Amino acid sequence: MLNFDFHNPTHIAFGEGRVADLDRLVPAQARVLILVGGASAEKNGTLAEVRQALGARTHATFSGIEPNPSYETALRAVQQVREGSFDFLLAVGGGSVIDAVKFIAAAVHIEGDPWSILEKRGRNIARAMPFGAVLTLPATGSEMNNGSVITHRAKGAKLPFSSAHCFPRFAVLDPTKTYTLPPQQLANGVVDAFVHTTEQYLTYPVNALVQDRFAEGILQTLVEVGPRILAAPEPVYADRANMMWTATLALNGLIGAGVPQDWATHMIGHELTALHGIDHARTLAIVLPALLNDRRESKRAKLLQYAERVWGLREGDEEARISAAIERTRAFFESLGVPTRLGAYGLGAEHVDAVVAQLEAHGMVKLGEQRDITPEVARRILLAAL
């Protein structure tokens, strides 16, 4: 096991009806700016519930945070925070809204252009406004971590940052808030949580036995509930609850503590989203199977463990078991309605160079737990994902 620090101070309030707890979770004297994505939180009544729970607190709403939240939109929110003297931010939405709120909370205190937060990956954040989250889309884990990904539309750049100052104070996780999500967002959420887990698990063994067991438990749970959620004619609370808590646990620092981490799938995927607007989770579903196949030597031991413990594959030689595990992974994503080939999104070999060029432009030239996914390897992976 590698040395590690684990410190996650986010308070989780989990279960049906927990939005009412905002009255207890948000400071009594707070001036609250609520931040949302599109119109769904207003339409499905969640915003009304939030406003009711805030009671007599001064509050206003900033609407319009996009999927893959933009620097440009976040700057408008920073301006509203300053003009309205708000001192508490409340994200109501999924990972995009929460990621944006993390950036806004930090950007308020940054001198000069806050894009520096992305350029320095968050190292220049000395403080941030306090904020909480009401999660409506289980997927990214942003509700219980200190990381965020922001897109600069003008630059075509999608970059991550993190900071110890950017943990949500609390996150309300009410599984019934997922009931109005369309199937594509549910499927994306399952894939996103799955790949968050593989990024921290499918590397090389460091004798971190319990972290491996936890990662395998998360993957097994997603494999169990994902298809059931997509097939159900009506939402089933237990399945939604398991998906929601599992997605949070997939990226709250726990399974990544003391182990090597990959994240190459994410970094390559980010460029696909930035250039072609493909849903984040769908870029992961494209890149992961091709990447695992390309890295089967350096990931051999963990791929074999994954094959056996997650997919129950015990027959055949090592190569056959690894190939079968990768194919099961691909088939799992496809079974959720998430295509795993670039062609399904209208992209061909002629689009690969530009993606690789963007990786280089963003300094993403030594990716993966071995730092051996160079632009040339990334190109090979993308070509294998056609």
Next chain:
Amino acid sequence: MLNFDFHNPTHIAFGEGRVADLDRLVPAQARVLILVGGASAEKNGTLAEVRQALGARTHATFSGIEPNPSYETALRAVQQVREGSFDFLLAVGGGSVIDAVKFIAAAVHIEGDPWSILEKRGRNIARAMPFGAVLTLPATGSEMNNGSVITHRAKGAKLPFSSAHCFPRFAVLDPTKTYTLPPQQLANGVVDAFVHTTEQYLTYPVNALVQDRFAEGILQTLVEVGPRILAAPEPVYADRANMMWTATLALNGLIGAGVPQDWATHMIGHELTALHGIDHARTLAIVLPALLNDRRESKRAKLLQYAERVWGLREGDEEARISAAIERTRAFFESLGVPTRLGAYGLGAEHVDAVVAQLEAHGMVKLGEQRDITPEVARRILLAAL
């Protein structure tokens, strides 16, 4: 899944050499009272390392906290805190020292007799001194939770309390600090962590899929590393690291979030320790197999899941699989050198009434996740454990 709150703000600094991090973790201006058990921390050099890391900070040492830490000893420490105007406590030891420090941290601020903390199970704690821990004995999980058990020697009472104010600010987990532990303490640690897990897992199903997987992962890890640790001629870092982190995860609130909890084994075991001085973990090893057998109807579904997933038992009918799982549990404890019968500790049927009377005296009359372990059931369990 049941509704739950999860909020664990303890900062874990894990790995060899992390004691030096105390310089960063303890406030620079703190006046520190270091609290230890016996002489081992002084003899094996850990205390010297701690004092060096504290640098120029004013500090003193309170020594003599017993296994099953006593109210009486803790009160002497409270006096030293007041007389020395200390403002930060640092526990260096195992669960007993950390439990005592939690009580001391709260008792300093209590009006009147601080035994009220136990009588009220911690509900009267409005604040506590800040404190941290350097763990030397992996077992209780006290280093990352807000619970504590204190023994009133004069009353022969061993009672638990908890409070949101009693989380350690940090815990330093250096696996090499376990290298000087005698085999009995290592074996006790494995059993303690194991039973912490079963108390939160072997109840009844509530569709908490990922919590179940995590609990099973902890149990599987303990089954894997426990015997190896006891058999090794020299300490192996990886095994000690896995034991240490696994024991912490067994009782940091995570696997208990959103599920029913039992704790009857602990409450019955506490009385055995209070009356007869049996090591805490050994009382659990006595009670658990007998309790599982007595409660096999109400715990049926989880016992079958435990049999299959932890012990790989898939043959035979339900009764046979449950019996085999209980026997494997007993054999696991015995294989670590931990006897599982009252007789091995010199106790017979004539000692049972007094244990049951103490349970009644402490209001422990409806124990277990179903609140159905009455004094009569506890008597039956103890008689089955002869």
